[in-house]
């Protein structure tokens with residue numbers, strides 16, 4: 001028997017470590033008992049939104065185990081204490097988990113390894129969260145990549161593993177056996193009899209009993225965070241890959257269109273396996289090739305027209321564009337793996353240091369979505385309402401915070417960490433440091449988004465803006481996109497409840513350029 005420790009992999013399907021521990025892959029192993037541990041150190045860094053999302057993901061995982069006649073063990077405490085005790089009580093041969101590449105998780109895993117060694121219990125860690133491990137793609141000189149385009153060239157077309165096999169009921173310890181061992185009257189843990197030196201305290205482990213957010217010290221979030229779990233992830237992915245993916249490259253930047261997959265929270269909690277997602281995109285590529293061939297035939301039949309191979313884009317390229325986003329996720333995972341300090345430090349060195357302005361009132365207005373820049377405010381309010389924000393808008397609000405408000409990217413990162421359901425240390429940090437021109441392969445410091453033209457280009461009819469900023473509903477899109485140019489009287493007449501711009505973009509742009517030049521040790525006047 002083995003103990004499988006779930007962390008950021010809340011699924012039974014395509015779970016590499018679970019497949020190994022349960023014997024789904026190798027008949028000589030298993031059955032396994034699955035456990036999730038609420039670790040106080042992890043909860044210290046959690047937020048209302050993410051705790052709710054985690055609990056929903058765990059409820060879905062538990063249902064998947066119950067469908068297989070088993071259940072999820074739920075424990076509270078330091079994993080380095082709980083896991084050896086639980087493994088001892090269950091008489092498990094081994095504790096198995098999937099690797100997590102962030103610095104904090106690696107430190108925790110090292111302590112758990114030591115504790116298990118001390119207890120004489122075997123353990124095993126698997127690569128699961130990414131298609132290609134952080135160490136597997138390196139430059140020809142053997143260094144990790146810091147430029148995405150080169151990383152992508154090695155990532156794409158590389159051989160990938162097939163999805164890991166899904167355990168069946170016989171691969172899992174059944175629910176009754178779990179209950180007898182762990183809880184209730186006479187359970188090995190309830191009477192402290194699991195190990196010669198005492199078992200796990202009874203209130204630390206329960207069978208399938210999930211706490212409420214309040215039990216963990218969190219509140220119910222106001223945001224509507226959407227469905228969790230493998231089934232919801234698969235439904236969403238199937239719907240996306242059946243149509244939207246074929247125009248993903250052309251549509252993905254328009255926040256009012258349902259043009260992206262919304263896989264981020266599912267991937268963050270590991271409710272769907274990345275091998276499964278990738279395999280589905282490969283099927284989409286085959287479908288795109290078929291479509292292209294049919295279009296070409298039809299064009300030939302019409303006696304001419306353009307060969308779709310010559311067209312820019314096309315469905316095959318659109319699917320590849322989607323795969324590129326999966327590669328960005330792995331690119332940032334390897335950046336974090338090789339540079340754990342980026343969580344708090346600039347990746348790129350500015351020899352004089354960046355003298356951020358950090359105006360508390362401006363930062364607060366940004367968080368509230370009251371900057372008087374409609375696309376920025378719409379994004380910040382989408383974040384508040386849905387614990388999600390469209391990628392293009394994340395780029396716009398991040399640029400606005402760092403280059404219009406001249407505020408340190410860490411304020412933005414912290415706010416996103418608190419409020420995003422899909423917050424992922426590697427991706428969130430990568431996104432912020434990209435926008436602030438401090439990261440790997442970042443936006444050059446002199447490229448500063450103009451929030452008005454971004455709004456005009458990517459939300460021309462102001463549909464996204466007016467969905468989240470009701471004060472501007474009913475106004476002409478042109479008026480909304482010119483908001484910063486209107487006089488105070490025009491603004492007061494058009495939308496009296498909506499704020500005037502809190503800063504002047506053109507002035508702040510100049511200030512930002514000077515700030516970065518000084519940070520680079522250059523004369524801002526030149």
Ligand SMILES: Cc1cc2nc3c(=O)[nH]c(=O)nc-3n(C[C@H](O)[C@H](O)[C@H](O)COP(=O)(O)OP(=O)(O)OC[C@H]3O[C@@H](n4cnc5c(N)ncnc54)[C@H](O)[C@@H]3O)c2cc1C
Nearest residue numbers: 260261262263264325328329391394423424427428431432
């Ligand atoms: C400032 C900033 C902060 C961000 N914070 C996060 C975060 O905390 N968590 C997160 O998952 N993504 C983050 N992103 C990346 C991106 O915005 C989201 O992954 C994307 O909007 C999620 O929507 P989707 O699933 O519909 O994406 P799709 O366009 O459908 O992309 C598919 C998947 O690819 C990955 N992906 C897409 N874009 C990126 C990217 N730029 N970097 C890394 N992976 C990407 C995600 O896993 C995503 O689910 C951030 C971007 C910026 C600019």
